[in-house]
Amino acid sequence: MRHDEPAGAGARDGEPPEGTTAGLDLADPRAVLSLLEADQVVAAKQRSRFGHRNLTPGVKALLWSMRVYVVVMLVLVVISVLRAIHPAP
Amino acid sequence: MNRPEKQPDSSPYAAARPTTDVAAESPLAANLAGLLTHEDVDRARDRWRVSRARWRERGSKTIGGLSVLWLLIGPGVLVFLGENDAPSMLSYAATGARFGIGFFLPFVVLTFLMGLVVQEMTVRLGAVTHRGHAEMIFDRFGKFWGFFSLGDLILGNFLTLVTEFIGIRAGLGFFGIRPIIAVGIGLAVVISTIATGRYWTWERITLALAIFNGLFVPAALLSHPDWKAAGHALLTWTPLPRGRGEDILLLILADIGATVTPWMIFFQQSAVVDKGMQPRDIRAGRFDTLLGVVLAAGFGIAAILACVPLYLHGINSSQFEAAQFAEALEPWIGHAGAALFALGIFEAGIVAAIAISTSSAYAFGEVLETGHSLNRPLRDAWPFYSALLGSAAAAAGLVLIPGVPLEMIVLTVNVVAVLAMPPALVFLLLLVNDAEVMGEQANGSWENAAGVTVVALLIVAGIGFGLGTVFPHWIHR
Structure with missing residues (x-):
């Protein structure tokens, strides 16, 4: 592969890269970068975050209600299982 | 589109945003070129195959062409065939044995449609953000809510993993194989799938098993099913189930839990990311998910139909465990049919054990911000692989300990999955x-209505289950 131009140019469109018909030289970092989206590269992902969203009172209430729901239901599951294991005479 | 919320000044991170920019055209390209990992190279290789297939099949009327679909299917089929796991197939078996052909056939189809609605969203979320579900919850909602969500996942996954090894033990037990050997075989298969350190190989081996x-x-x-009755049931939802309300309610919950569970959300999103799918692959990802739904619904209904003879001959299956069916x-x-059923339970346990332990490991790696990809060599991502193998080994070991209430775990697992699902x-x-995260791929009104x-x-x-537990006399009438 020629190194004076981006390796795998046009690779995202599926065109065979310059100077080759069979494949891509993935030892060349430019070939790798030409196939991945900016946010797909591990090093790039490690450097960026979407950051916390603003949790409105409505969203907080929704999340808390879901948490209470799970806790109550888990207690009921335990009761139900105990009943199944030790059925009333 | 709204711009992302600005990070606090103290944050060492840049603000991420939904993008389809090629990395080579990014302002950071020069820096990134020196920081590429084995994972990036493997992912680029997978993308190159997809690019070539797209180029070859340009103009095809199918979604990018059959070879593109072949390359892009995986997470959707795996998640649904993985969820057709040992306890799920036993729920279907119990459904057929207790209630025959009737209401539950279309009900199971409905649960799979619910699963399709949910899992399609994970495809979009993974393809757009290139981040796993646990990572996104921690990013957007913070550690407080993140750990709650992770706790639900880890508890549910571990209990489910135990039931998979119960299924593996029971399935091979039909052939006279000792529990310790059966569980060892299960663990060996889980280990062998990750030994290559390559997502693509792992996915294809698991698909072949699935x-x-x-x-x-x-x-x-x-079992010579009554196809006319099955067709009638699918169209009319009749005959309705008769019997103890408690049993019916438990099976309804178990059948829902056999199709929609939290691990599926975490698994498919992380697998979409690990596979390297991009927004342009979302249509293929939807097809992959739909294919998984069709296959899994068909196989689930087959398990119900296989057990209908027990209902027709009045066999009491209420206390049956896996191999007893x-x-x-x-x-x-016949013996061949029974052997196929037992092998099916074994297979269901194996594939689910692989998928669920991987789901736990992805979440673990994402939260700890350590390597979390099946494209990483073992030495580079040992915490990720340790979580994967550790959870599988712990579940396998628990199944072999005498006196552990395995029956209780089997009874509980699908119900816990249903109850943990609304928060997930x-x-x-x-x-x-979240438009800041999804950009133009955010949910529309139809997707929201369905969700x-x-x-x-x-x-x-869940409330029905709760009322039935607190006021059992209501459903005993």
């Missing part, structure tokens, strides 16, 4: 409606 979920189809055919079916579907779905819905309906149905089912 297709054996279809063993329930010949088992069903050997196969043994009880032998007089009606609320996080998912909030994320896919909210699924949450409402799950909550109604």
Whole structure:
């Protein structure tokens, strides 16, 4: 592969890269970068975050209600299982 | 589109945003070129195959062409065939044995449609953000809510993993294989799938194993199902189930839990990311998910039909465990049919053990911000692989300890999955409606209506279970 131009140019469109018909030289970092989206590269992902969203009172209430729901239901599951294991005479 | 919220000044991170920019054209390209990992190179290789296939099949009327679909299917099929796991297939078996052909056939189809609505959202979320579900919850909602969500996942996954090894033990037990050997075989298969350090190989091996979920189809055919009754039931939802309300309610919950569970959300999103899918692959990802739904629904219904002879002959299956269904079916579907059923339970346990342990490991790696990809060599991502193997080994070991209440775990696992699902779905819905994260791939009104309906149905089912537990006399009438 020629190194004076981006390796795998046009690779995202599926065109065979310059100077080759069979494949891509993935030892060349430019070939790798030409196939991945900016946010797909591990090093790039490690450097960026979407950051916390603003949790409105409505969203907080929704999340808390879901948490209470799970806790109550888990207690009921335990009761139900105990009943199944030790059925009333 | 709204710009992302600015990070606090103290944050060492840049603000991420939804983008389809090629990395080579990014301002950071020069820096990134020196920081590429084995994972990046493997992912680029997978993308190159997809690019070439797209180029070859340009103009094709199918979604990018058959070879593109072949390359892009995986997470959707795996998640649904993985969820056709040992406890799920036993729930279907119990459904057929206790209630025959009727209400539950279309009900199972409905649960799979619910699953399709949910899992399609994970495809979009993964393809757009290139981040796993646990990572996104921690990013957007913070550690407080993140750890709650992770706790639900880890508890549910571990209990489910235990039931998979119960299924593996029981399935091979039908052939006279000792529990310790059966569980060892299961663990060896999990280890062998990750030994290559390559997502693509792992996915193809697991897909090849998952297709054996279809063993329930010949088992069903050997039971000579009444196709007319099955067709009538699918169209009319009748006859309605009769019997103890408690049993019916438990099976309704178990059948829902056999199709929509939190691990599926975490698994498919992370697998979409690990596979390297991009927004342009979303249509193929939807097809992959739909294919998984069709296959899994078909195999689930086959398990119900295979056990209908037990209902027709009045066999009491209420206390049956895994292998006992196969043994009880032998007089009606023959030894070959019973063996296929037992092998199906074994396969269901194996594939689910692989998928669920991987789901736990992805979440673990994402939260700890350590390497979390099946494209990483073992030495580079040992915490990720340790979590994967450690969870599988702990579950396998628990199954072998005498006196552990395995029956209780089996009874509980699908119910716990249903009850933990509404909070998981609320996080998912909030994320896919988040324009800062999803950009133009955010949910539309139809997707939201479908998603909210699924949450409402799950909550109604959960409340029904709760009322039945607190006021058992109500449903005993």
